Amino acid sequence: MKVLVIDDDPDVRSLISDALKTSGIESVCAGNAKEAIARFLEGDVGMITLDIKMPWLSGTELHRILSQEFGAGRRTRGFAVKKLPYILVVTGYPDNKAVVKLLNRESVVGVLAKPFDVKLLIDIAKDTLARAEADAKKRAPNHS
Numbered sequence: 001m002k003v004l005v006i007d008d009d010p011d012v013r014s015l016i017s018d019a020l021k022t023s024g025i026e027s028v029c030a031g032n033a034k035e036a037i038a039r040f041l042e043g044d045v046g047m048i049t050l051d052i053k054m055p056w057l058s059g060t061e062l063h064r065i066l067s068q069e070f071g072a073g074r075r076t077r078g079f080a081v082k083k084l085p086y087i088l089v090v091t092g093y094p095d096n097k098a099v100v101k102l103l104n105r106e107s108v109v110g111v112l113a114k115p116f117d118v119k120l121l122i123d124i125a126k127d128t129l130a131r132a133e134a135d136a137k138k139r140a141p142n143h144s
Contacts, residue, residue: 001046001129001136002026006036006062007090008054012114016049016090019118025125033057033065040066045085046132047125049112052091052099060098063087063105083139086128088112090121 005016005027013029020027028045030036033056039045052059070084084107091099094113102108109128112121 001044001132002028003125003129004036004039004045004048004085005029006031006033006048006054006059007051008032009051012051012090015118016121019122020125023122023126025122025129033062036062037065040070040085046136047109047128048085048087049090049121049125050087052089052093052096052102058098059089059091060102063102063108067105067107083135086132088121088124088128090114090116 003016003020003025005013005020006029007013007016008031010031013031017027017029028039028042030039032054036048040048050059050063054062057065066084087108089099089102089108089111091111092114093099094111099111103111110124112124
């Protein structure tokens with residue numbers, strides 16, 4: 001499984017994706033919500049790092065859309081079921097009301113304030129992806 005890095009700042013996207021790559025974690029990047037949805041639909045996303053302040057749609061609006069479409073295992077694209085991945089909010093505004101509200105929303109595992117400790121980001125990503133992989137195994141049909 002991979003991490004979908006969503007941030008409108010190309011330097012932040014590069015910092016996160018490079019740190020993940022150095023730690024052996026695959027990632028894909030998106031600079032806005034429209035790109036993010038396309039990358040998510042490409043598959044195998046176990047975790048999202050989500051910026052809040054972005055043009056076009058904010059991170060909170062994107063979370064709402066993803067939750068409506070993919071939350072609680074809603075059916076998408078015919079018979080395939082796509083689950084909303086775990087989400088780590090990465091923001092320069094950790095005390096913003098919208099960010100605090102997101103903490104109680106589906107799939108949100110926490111908030112990481114910018115500037116952030118890269119080692120902490122990696123630790124969170126490793127733990128979260130392990131959890132996502134365990135969840136996927138539970139959902140997989142038994143082929144015995």
